Amino acid sequence: MAKCHNCNKIINKKCPVLECSRCQKVVHITSACTGLSTKQLAALKAADNLEWTCNDCNLNSSRRKSFLTLADYEDEDYDISAPGTNYDLKKLLQDLKKEVSNIVTQEMRSVTTAVQYCSEKVDEFALSMDALTGKIKEMEKKITHLDNENKFCLLKIQTVEQRNAELEQQLMGDHVEVSGIPDSNDLDLPKLVESVIVRLDAPKEDIISVKRLPSRRTGSGPVLVRIRQESTRQRLISSARNIQITAKDLMPSLSGRDHQPAKRST
Incomplete structure (x- = not known):
């Protein structure tokens, strides 16, 4: 072998x-x-x-x-x-290099496109955030303005209420209420009030006006009498504590339950 x-x-x-x-x-x-x-x-x-x-x-x-x-x-x-x-090894390597280069180029294009898309979305998001930030700041300004207006309105209401209380106090300073006078169409209310004033030892000439007020409860409403002089008003209040006057004393023809007028400042 x-x-x-x-x-x-x-x-x-x-x-x-x-x-x-x-x-x-x-x-x-x-x-x-x-x-x-x-x-x-x-x-x-x-x-x-x-x-x-x-x-x-x-x-x-x-x-x-x-x-x-x-x-x-x-x-x-x-x-x-x-x-x-x-086969040619050199040509094979060149072809392989070219193919790899093409693949890398395509992948880079895809990556570039994706990055560009993400960048555009980030820009859109940034613009949206800027717009929302601007709107939020504008709303904050409006809220601050409304809050200031609300505080001003509350202060104004308090001022008006205080002024109203002062006016009511002033109004109470020259008025007295007479209660217990029956409400009747046949009744001469001013003349009856003059009789009450005279019985309480006060001049009837100080009467400025007489007005029937709505009833707060059942029965006849009180009568509001405006007095010219503060001294007359104080005399009426003082006399009313010591002198009792009934409606029957003023109107003898009145039948039924007696009514006792009560005098008080309002």
């Missing part, structure tokens, strides 16, 4: 071999047996028209017929292309 010229091991049918084109020596297709690098062996396998010569033949020959017998450049990083091969 044939043996490898270099390792002297038996060559079987399963092991691929390489034959020298000059001396027909047979060796295993390995870097150890052929003296070729891995890249050189790959190129030699891929090409049909390349010949291989062993190291002994190369040493005895003054020239080399195949570039495969050149020094081992396995550690150097450069592309090897053999005539007639079905």
Whole structure:
């Protein structure tokens, strides 16, 4: 059986071999047996028209017929292309680089579009926030204005109420109320009030006006009498505490339950 010229091991049918084109020596297709690098062996396998010569033949020959017998450049990083091969590593790398560049460019475009969209949305959100901030400030100004107006109105109401109380106090200063006088259409109210004033030892000439007020409860309402002089008013109040006058005293024709007028300042 044939043996490898270099390792002297038996060559079987399963092991691929390489034959020298000059001396027909047979060796295993390995870097150890052929003296070729891995890249050189790959190129030699891929090409049909390349010949291989062993190291002994190369040493005895003054020239080399195949570039495969050149020094081992396995550690150097450069592309090897053999005539007639079905592929070009350099072109393959260029195509791969171009394809990767296209993919990266497309991805960058997608990312740029997404970033631009997000930027536009952020700008829209910022504009909306500015508009809302402006509206909020405007509403705060309106609320402050309304609050000031409300305070002014409350102050004005308090002033009016105070003035009204003062006017009522002034009104009470020259009036007296006479209660217990029946409400009748046939009754001469001013004349009856004059009689009451005279019985209470006050001048009837100080009477300015007489007015029937609405009833606060059931029965006849009180009579409001305006007095000209404060001294007359005080005399009426003082006399009313000591003198009791009934309606029957003023109107003898009155029948039924007696009515007692009561005099008080209002």
